[in-house]
Amino acid sequence: MKKVMFLFLAGIAMCVSASAQSELIYKSQAWSNKNGGTFQNGTKLSPNEVREVMSGNSEALKSYNSGRGLLITGCVVAYPCAAMLGWDLGTRTGGGKGNGTLLAVGATGTVVGIIMGFCGEGKMKKSVQLYNSKANNNTVSYQFGFTQTGVGFSMRF
DSSP: OHHHHHHHHHHHHHHHHHHOOOOEEEEOOTTTOTTOEEEETTEEEOHHHHHHHGGGOHHHHHHHHHHHHHHHHHHHHHHHHHHHHHHHHHHHHTTOOOOHHHHHHHHHHHHHHHHHHHHHHHHHHHHHHHHHHHHHTOOOEEEEEEETTEEEEEEEO
16 A cells, blocks of 8 residues: 555656746847846756757757858858948948948848847747747646546646
8 A cells, every 4th residue: 555655746746847848038139138048947048059959849949040040141141241331331430431332232131130049039039929928838737546547646738
């Protein structure tokens, strides 16, 4: 009888711990804020750790990877173009003759890169929301009672 009671309590404890998944939280990086990123239980996760956590949800993982790629591409495009734009504006402000092509390419590239970065952050945020919504829908039901072979305990995930 003690073994049965112990197994019963151990089963309940395992179910409670299995159903208590912690949520991911995404904080926007806003391009200059170093406190942005994805957090779990107050700990900042690296992109590889986020991918590992999301590995059970392929839809959220695909969205996260796509958003991360857009964010990185946006940074790669925006930063050099912003430097070109700043160089030309600095030349014009200093009294020199600027280069119209450099100004146009710099401005266009900066705007396109910023838009790509914000779209990437939006996708990453949606992937975290998708992961959290699927993680919260995992409910556990417990049943204890008589079966055809005796007394039974079942857990359904």
